[in-house]
Each structure stands twice: as structure tokens, then as C-alpha cells.
Ligand SMILES: O=C(O)CCC(=O)C(=O)O
């Protein structure tokens with residue numbers, strides 16, 4: 001599985017992995033996410049603008065929770081181990097030096113969206129690879145649209161969120177957007193980074 005991801009990233013800049021986690025692991029993550037939501041721990045997501053953090057709901061309408069403790073939940077531990085293995089494989093294949101990752105749960109309410117963007121901040125450039133894991137199916141809406149790596153106007157793939165499905169793509173060159181969700185949409189996103197110190201969260 002890991003070498004296939006590397007090959008696909010090399011060819012297209014993105015890869016879709018079904019069953020990255022099992023249904024029961026995703027259920028466990030959902031339970032954890034819902035506890036955090038009930039504790040009112042989610043916050044409106046911001047977008048970065050020249051190192052200033054802004055909440056701009058015309059670009060992005062969703063709420064997020066940054067994960068600080070992976071030990072709280074066994075499915076999170078499993079997720080962390082699998083993403084770490086992926087990071088090692090990607091480092092070897094692409095001669096990268098990613099050292100850690102930052103992770104957040106995201107909830108898009110019905111009508112939520114995220115306009116076309118790239119994940120790497122132009123000022124810092126430490127995000128190298130993005131991994132988005134979907135925790136529930138979306139029957140309609142909420143698709144992730146991935147644009148062609150050499151032509152940002154051309155759609156390469158429209159990904160339907162499915163429980164356990166993970167999309168991996170380069171954080172710098174791959175434009176993408178989240179279409180309006182028709183129902184509540186749940187995901188766990190990680191950015192693999194090549195710096196050591198703790199980032200400012202966005
Ligand atoms: O949830 C998704 O499908 C993608 C989210 C995204 O692009 C982001 O958080 O930067």
C-alpha cells in the first residue's frame with residue numbers, strides 16, 4: 001500500500017487509499033470527535049494570510065479541533081502509527097526530511113465548504129504532504145475536488161468522502177477545494193512537516 005501511494009504521488013501528485021483505517025477504528029475516532037464537539041472544543045477554522053490568522057467564512061466554512069494527545073484513544077494511536085510509517089516511506093522515496101505531523105478533526109456542517117487553495121503556506125513552506133481521512137460517508141455533496149498538478153484549472157479528480165478513505169497529496173503543488181456539504185461531514189487531516197518546533201496553528 002505505501003509504495004503504491006509513493007508511485008501515485010510521483011505520477012499525479014495525489015493518491016486515494018481506501019480502508020486506511022477499519023470501520024471500527026473510524027467509529028472510535030468519531031466517538032472521540034463527538035465528545036470534543038459536545039465539550040464545545042471545536043473552533044471556526046481560519047485561513048492564513050501573511051502569518052496572520054483570520055477567520056474568513058467566505059473562503060472556508062468549517063470548524064476544527066487540533067489533536068494534541070494521540071494517547072487518549074487507541075484508534076488515534078493506530079492512526080498515528082500508520083501515518084508515521086507513511087511519512088518514513090515518503091521520506092525515503094522522495095528524499096524528503098519530514099519529521100512530524102500536525103493533525104486536526106474537521107466538521108463541515110450542511111452548507112460548509114472550503115474554496116480552492118493549496119495547503120503549504122508561502123511564508124513557511126514546512127507543510128510537505130497533506131493526508132485527509134474521512135470518518136463517515138457523504139451520500140451527496142462535500143466532495144474534495146483535486147486539480148491537475150500542471151494545470152490548476154483542470155479538474156483531475158472529484159473524491160467522495162467514504163469512511164476509512166484517505167487522500168494523500170503534496171501540500172505545495174496541488175490545488176483542491178471542498179464542495180458544499182449536503183450533510184454533516186467529518187474528517188481527520190494531517191500535514192506532514194519538515195520542521196521540528198511546534199507550529200502556530202491555523
Ligand atoms: O476535507 C477535505 O477534503 C480537505 C480539507 C482541506 O483542504 C484542508 O483542510 O486544507
Ligand SMILES: [Fe+2]
Pocket residue numbers: 117118119176
Ligand atoms: Fe487543503
